Amino acid sequence: MPELPEVETVRRGLAATVVGRHVSRVEIGRERTVRRTSRQAVIDGLTDTTILAANRRGKYLLLPLDTGDEVMIHLRMSGQVLVVPAGSDRPAHTHVVAHLDADDRHPAHELWFVDPRTFGEVVVFDPDHVEVELPDIARLGVDPIVDDLSLPVLRRILRGRRRLLKPLLLDQHLIAGIGNIYADEILHEARLRPDRISNELSTTSERRLHGAIHRILRAAIDAGGSTLGDAQYVDVAGAAGSYQEGHRVYGRAGQRCPTCGVGWIRHTVSAQRSTHYCPKCQT
DNA sequence: AAACAAACCTGTGCGC
């Protein structure tokens, strides 16, 4: 579910609500959510700490603590991070609860990690040992927003291998943060078919793809991300995003292309993922 | 090197 724009929206919510706050107590429900280490490691690492910042790299949320450790949260398919008044009724699948003390600017809150499918995870790690403790983060590619992906860097990524564009955009080791929805929307905006070969693009197509990555991600962040019909993605206050109203191809198979008004949106499978494009205006 | 398949889980929507 959540891709870069959704995770960035959650990050901003955390920056506004939990940064600077003290964690007095931690409850862990389902052990699977903390499987990377253990229930006790997360409780020990988070209890009696202060959250210093809210960062993001790709789809990973990173919260540095005053102990020098960092909290990593990955939402995967169905994870939600919510900040609610202390004592609120917990929904099903609330796996982690961090109690945030009241201070001069806030009443007491709880930070919840809710995740029906339990693919998501929470871990407290030492950033000095990220290579060993969280190798997937250490191997993450360039983040289009955090690292401001430039045209020369994108060209190197495209030309350095022979890959279909859709799987390339989804490869977190190359570019971090793009998922299935935005890969399709970016390729549509760039007017490129998902099965084009990365190292066979014209310089003009490379430039179009670069512009499309930035325009689509920016627009989606500005809209607070995409919330689909199941309403699984919401921000820390429980509010839905609105970029689903801006989708031009994702989830629109069989409909007339809203860009050219001539083609019909086609649905295929690429990289084992549902893929949507307009065969008329994407070539 | 890169594409493909399966695995990890639960909830929902659809056809019958």
Place this chain on the structure above:
DNA sequence: TGCGCACAGGTTTGTT
């Protein structure tokens, strides 16, 4: 109304 199946925003691992 109920049942079974297909499918879902992600990532890892193992196989072609």
